[in-house]
Amino acid sequence: MTFSIHGLAVSRGVAIGRAVLVASSRVDVAHYFIEATQVDAEIHRVRAGRDAVIEEIRRLQDSISRMGPKEAPHELGALLDVHLMLLQDVELVSGVKHWITERLYNAEWALTTQLEVIARQFDEMEDAYLRERKADLEQIVERVLRAMKGAGSPMASHGRPARKQSQQDLLLDDTVDVPLVLVAHDLSPADMLQFKQSVFAGFITDVGGRTSHTAIVARSMDIPAVVGARTCSQLVRQDDWVIIDGDSGVVIVDPSPIILAEYGFKQRQGELERGRLQRLLHTPAVTMDGERVQLLANIEMPEDAALALKAGALGVGLFRSEFLFMGRQGKLPDEEEQYQAYKRAVEGMKGLPVTIRTVDVGADKPLDDSLRDDAHLNPALGLRAIRWSLADPAMFLTQLRAILRAAAHGQVHLLVPMLAHAREIRQTLAHIDHARAMLDNRGVVYGPVKLGAMIEIPAAALSLKLFLKHFDFLSIGTNDLIQYTLAIDRADESVAHLYDPLHPAVLQLVANTIAECRAQGKDVSVCGEMAGDTSLTRLLLGLGLRSFSMHPAQILAVKQEVLRSDAGKLAVWAEQVLASEDPALLLVRH
Numbered sequence: 001m002t003f004s005i006h007g008l009a010v011s012r013g014v015a016i017g018r019a020v021l022v023a024s025s026r027v028d029v030a031h032y033f034i035e036a037t038q039v040d041a042e043i044h045r046v047r048a049g050r051d052a053v054i055e056e057i058r059r060l061q062d063s064i065s066r067m068g069p070k071e072a073p074h075e076l077g078a079l080l081d082v083h084l085m086l087l088q089d090v091e092l093v094s095g096v097k098h099w100i101t102e103r104l105y106n107a108e109w110a111l112t113t114q115l116e117v118i119a120r121q122f123d124e125m126e127d128a129y130l131r132e133r134k135a136d137l138e139q140i141v142e143r144v145l146r147a148m149k150g151a152g153s154p155m156a157s158h159g160r161p162a163r164k165q166s167q168q169d170l171l172l173d174d175t176v177d178v179p180l181v182l183v184a185h186d187l188s189p190a191d192m193l194q195f196k197q198s199v200f201a202g203f204i205t206d207v208g209g210r211t212s213h214t215a216i217v218a219r220s221m222d223i224p225a226v227v228g229a230r231t232c233s234q235l236v237r238q239d240d241w242v243i244i245d246g247d248s249g250v251v252i253v254d255p256s257p258i259i260l261a262e263y264g265f266k267q268r269q270g271e272l273e274r275g276r277l278q279r280l281l282h283t284p285a286v287t288m289d290g291e292r293v294q295l296l297a298n299i300e301m302p303e304d305a306a307l308a309l310k311a312g313a314l315g316v317g318l319f320r321s322e323f324l325f326m327g328r329q330g331k332l333p334d335e336e337e338q339y340q341a342y343k344r345a346v347e348g349m350k351g352l353p354v355t356i357r358t359v360d361v362g363a364d365k366p367l368d369d370s371l372r373d374d375a376h377l378n379p380a381l382g383l384r385a386i387r388w389s390l391a392d393p394a395m396f397l398t399q400l401r402a403i404l405r406a407a408a409h410g411q412v413h414l415l416v417p418m419l420a421h422a423r424e425i426r427q428t429l430a431h432i433d434h435a436r437a438m439l440d441n442r443g444v445v446y447g448p449v450k451l452g453a454m455i456e457i458p459a460a461a462l463s464l465k466l467f468l469k470h471f472d473f474l475s476i477g478t479n480d481l482i483q484y485t486l487a488i489d490r491a492d493e494s495v496a497h498l499y500d501p502l503h504p505a506v507l508q509l510v511a512n513t514i515a516e517c518r519a520q521g522k523d524v525s526v527c528g529e530m531a532g533d534t535s536l537t538r539l540l541l542g543l544g545l546r547s548f549s550m551h552p553a554q555i556l557a558v559k560q561e562v563l564r565s566d567a568g569k570l571a572v573w574a575e576q577v578l579a580s581e582d583p584a585l586l587l588v589r590h
């Protein structure tokens, strides 16, 4: 039966495919398609993993049978029996076989998919004892996965991405090669990164706000996504047909042929529009009255530089370096690894400037899921970004040295997140000097950098003189500036309706920052999500902004807005918007 779920639209476009439910804890297993010729080998891999675990349990049973009741309580034996029974469960075995044979999922993916199917059945059981067996099932699957890892797995390079299909194909072909959409309760930004090269055509999560980092990564992948869909992962079943409308935030489950046809049409319209925008690729971003506008890219990994260039970016306005640090079980990248990564980004941009932001972990960007520290009541107000760097000088100096060394290979701007206090600014500058001195001592080559600060805390936006005294440029992080000005957790879908870029207080802080920088001849850009939102391009131009940094996928759409704008006229209108009690109303009317 068709039903729809409403969430927050975070990444444009329409995706139509079958649902793949993934538990947050299992997103790190490889997801790829195998070739039909590999089916037997893949089934053999799961069987071998399962047999290894059965063997292990039997050995354990053997040894406990020789122990007394004190060393090995009766419950332990019973638990092992349950585990053995679950491992041999027909539904598990046949289900895994089904996903491999019919859908060509790789072994690990097939196993975790079937786990989700059975876990759902356990959840629905009335009997509490049986319901609790879900945890046992999860444990044994975890062990089989580990056993398979030990045996070594053919890597995803054998795999191939899902084929893009037409609407016609979708209705005819119901087995393999159907686009897949990922449905999860929650995904961390690091999880999302795992899926950057993945087979999925769209994403849905139960939690998250529009500018949560999970949403930001989804947007950078330029595939339709909806977050904050609340109970979606419970309502959607494995393999259900799902439509994701990333423009309106609607998810339609089990759509009728008429709805499918309607969204298929919308999907094609979107593709045509993207095709049309491509014509602007080589057009300079200049307003109708001759104002030049710099359109820059936000990237997460060095390899994204290629995407930035392809989209016509004039540089990288924000390289979120923290993505190099995440999902590594706390083992941080050393100076050499970081240097190589920054150098790849710099060389990838072929002489265009690259703004590398020092690490910004914390809040909704934990280093590692296992290190997620829920004990902090307000992680967004906690040890995050520059605060974290200053609390660990050795780590910070390592990063600074790596960035300075990369600056020998091209234009590098060094950007510092979340500064608010004069003391933090002084300490940061001292660390940069210290990093240079360390490189001098070692006789290592490094290059010059322009120094920038992010304006993303209201206190910073209200202390601009201090910032302008010490920095060459400022970059407005509107995602956090909105969060901290309005006291709205950007990752919390329950307050997402109050997260408002057009609140007069937010606009005032943004406008002042731009005006102050311009008055002092300093560069200023916006690198928060506002910069890539085409409904705000004209307002930002009117406020005097001439440098926008956004996901590469947004650049051409923003350029189109720039080309249609008259900056002089917009400046007059922007004054009215700033003075208004309800700026959103004026934007709609304009």
Ligand code: PEP
Binding pocket: 216, 318, 320, 360, 456, 476, 477, 478, 479, 480, 481, 527, 528, 529
């Ligand atoms: C911002 O806060 O606007 C920003 C660009 O930084 P991040 O989204 O990574 O916090």
Ligand code: MG
Binding pocket: 417, 456, 477, 479, 480
């Ligand atoms: Mg920020």
